Amino acid sequence: MGEFDDGEYAGINEVTSPRENNARKVSVLPLLFLIFYEVSGGPFGVEDTVRAAGPLLALLGFLVFPFIWSVPEALITAEMGTMFPENGGYVVWVSSALGPYWGFQLGWMKWLSGVIDNALYPVLFLDYLKSAIPALGGGHPRVLAVLALTVVLTYMNYRGLTIVGWVAVSLGILSILPFVVMGLISIPKLRPSRWLVVDVQSVDWNLYLNTLFWNLNYWDSISTLAGEVHNPKKTLPKALFYAVILVVLSYFFPLLIGTRAVPLERDLWTDGYFSDIGKILGGVWLRVWIQGAAATSNMGMFVAEMSSDSFQLLGMAERGLLPEFFSKRSRCGTPLFGILFSASGVILLSWLSFQEIVAAENFLYCFGMILEFIAFVWLRIKSPHAPRPFKIPGGTVGAILLCIPPTILICVVLALSSFKVMVVSLAAVAIGLVMQPCLKLIENKRWLKFSVSSDLPDDITTHEPLLR
Numbered sequence: 001m002g003e004f005d006d007g008e009y010a011g012i013n014e015v016t017s018p019r020e021n022n023a024r025k026v027s028v029l030p031l032l033f034l035i036f037y038e039v040s041g042g043p044f045g046v047e048d049t050v051r052a053a054g055p056l057l058a059l060l061g062f063l064v065f066p067f068i069w070s071v072p073e074a075l076i077t078a079e080m081g082t083m084f085p086e087n088g089g090y091v092v093w094v095s096s097a098l099g100p101y102w103g104f105q106l107g108w109m110k111w112l113s114g115v116i117d118n119a120l121y122p123v124l125f126l127d128y129l130k131s132a133i134p135a136l137g138g139g140h141p142r143v144l145a146v147l148a149l150t151v152v153l154t155y156m157n158y159r160g161l162t163i164v165g166w167v168a169v170s171l172g173i174l175s176i177l178p179f180v181v182m183g184l185i186s187i188p189k190l191r192p193s194r195w196l197v198v199d200v201q202s203v204d205w206n207l208y209l210n211t212l213f214w215n216l217n218y219w220d221s222i223s224t225l226a227g228e229v230h231n232p233k234k235t236l237p238k239a240l241f242y243a244v245i246l247v248v249l250s251y252f253f254p255l256l257i258g259t260r261a262v263p264l265e266r267d268l269w270t271d272g273y274f275s276d277i278g279k280i281l282g283g284v285w286l287r288v289w290i291q292g293a294a295a296t297s298n299m300g301m302f303v304a305e306m307s308s309d310s311f312q313l314l315g316m317a318e319r320g321l322l323p324e325f326f327s328k329r330s331r332c333g334t335p336l337f338g339i340l341f342s343a344s345g346v347i348l349l350s351w352l353s354f355q356e357i358v359a360a361e362n363f364l365y366c367f368g369m370i371l372e373f374i375a376f377v378w379l380r381i382k383s384p385h386a387p388r389p390f391k392i393p394g395g396t397v398g399a400i401l402l403c404i405p406p407t408i409l410i411c412v413v414l415a416l417s418s419f420k421v422m423v424v425s426l427a428a429v430a431i432g433l434v435m436q437p438c439l440k441l442i443e444n445k446r447w448l449k450f451s452v453s454s455d456l457p458d459d460i461t462t463h464e465p466l467l468r
Contacts, residue, residue: 024162027165029165033169034164034168035219046062049061051204052203056196058259073217078390082226087315089223091106091312092319095321107312108435113361115349122153161311168304179253179254181289182254185282186260209416233389318455326341360425366410
């Protein structure tokens with residue numbers, strides 16, 4: 001996957017985090033499942049690939065797409081996350097390579113796309129429960145349930161990242177188990193010929209690519225809490241490696257079962273169809289189990305995403321890109337104001353539809369990834385000898401070649417976006433372009449306090465403080 005260089009990193013090995021309380025550090029297994037929930041959470045939401053393109057292209061998509069997108073993004077995250085092992089993640093990378101202005105723009109786009117993404121999960125959680133509790137289908141009971149669920153899950157984030165990590169492990173096992181059982185039950189009903197069904201003329205490429213992209217991105221999100229990881233120079237690459245395998249299997253195996261065990265009716269393959277397949281293969285008990293797993297998966301994705309979003313704001317404040325109050329931690333060591341701002345954004349955006357959420361966050365995420373790729377390549381050119389505990393082989397040429405396939409994919413996803421999504425997303429980008437100068441004005445007028453944390457390591461590309 002890459003190469004390690006322990007000796008080269010010795011000079012900054014002691015400053016892997018601003019906080020040296022290892023009792024609260026995240027180890028490999030919780031980190032693995034935090035990444036799993038940042039990216040996936042299980043096969044819930046992949047059904048649209050079958051509806052859009054049929055079984056063959058759906059299966060091929062989850063085998064080929066990871067090599068085009070997931071593996072390059074995970075490798076870049078492993079190299080850059082160990083090069084800059086602190087909270088803020090990709091914001092610090094881009095600030096070091098392109099300057100603090102573009103670091104802020106990346107932070108704004110990624111935080112907004114993360115909050116938009118997180119607004120989806122309380123709604124989906126209730127969608128899986130409304131068959132058992134019809135009152136949750138709409139009206140005031142649904143609004144109150146969304147608010148209550150957001151508050152409960154936000155409090156879980158407040159309690160600490162190690163708690164969130166081990167909750168993610170438990171929820172991950174619960175999310176995967178029913179599909180293992182479904183696979184065993186389906187063996188007598190297998191019809192492998194159903195895998196080969198394809199009709200290229202009827203493929204909805206926009207839905208197909210957006211669904212694949214949404215289900216296989218966000219590998220870089222874990223970098224925003226690298227400062228909370230125990231020995232990140234080894235733990236982060238290892239967790240990313242195992243997470244890639246776990247995510248791909250968690251998509252491919254259920255699709256393999258579902259498309260070969262029941263007759264193909266593409267129009268039925270929408271969100272929640274795996275629970276219907278469970279009922280066909282095993283009965284009501286398996287359907288209920290899968291619905292419960294889907295609900296808990298949404299809880300896991302919510303807490304993992306909020307952890308990433310809130311620690312990103314903390315890391316930006318520690319670098320002086322946001323007001324100092326964002327760097328304040330609760331007595332549990334969590335970013336208090338980062339959590340409150342992220343939760344508020346989730347509540348404000350929870351009225352959006354599923355399709356609008358996926359398209360809008362994909363658009364913003366693509367812009368952010370372009371900045372990350374540029375920063376990754378530029379740091380290889382600008383600072384070829386900077387310490388890199390994990391380094392992707394191939395030199396600068398290899399780094400450029402690694403970024404070409406995902407960049408082409410980004411261009412395709414952006415080109416397929418609707419006019420409405422494009423306008424709304426570009427307006428959000430424009431807000432970020434104006435917001436950073438406004439924050440500088442606020443700092444110069446001393447209306448709010450900004451500061452750079454003294455606990456942070458120097459910019460290892462220059463051996464000087466990473467200035468704002």
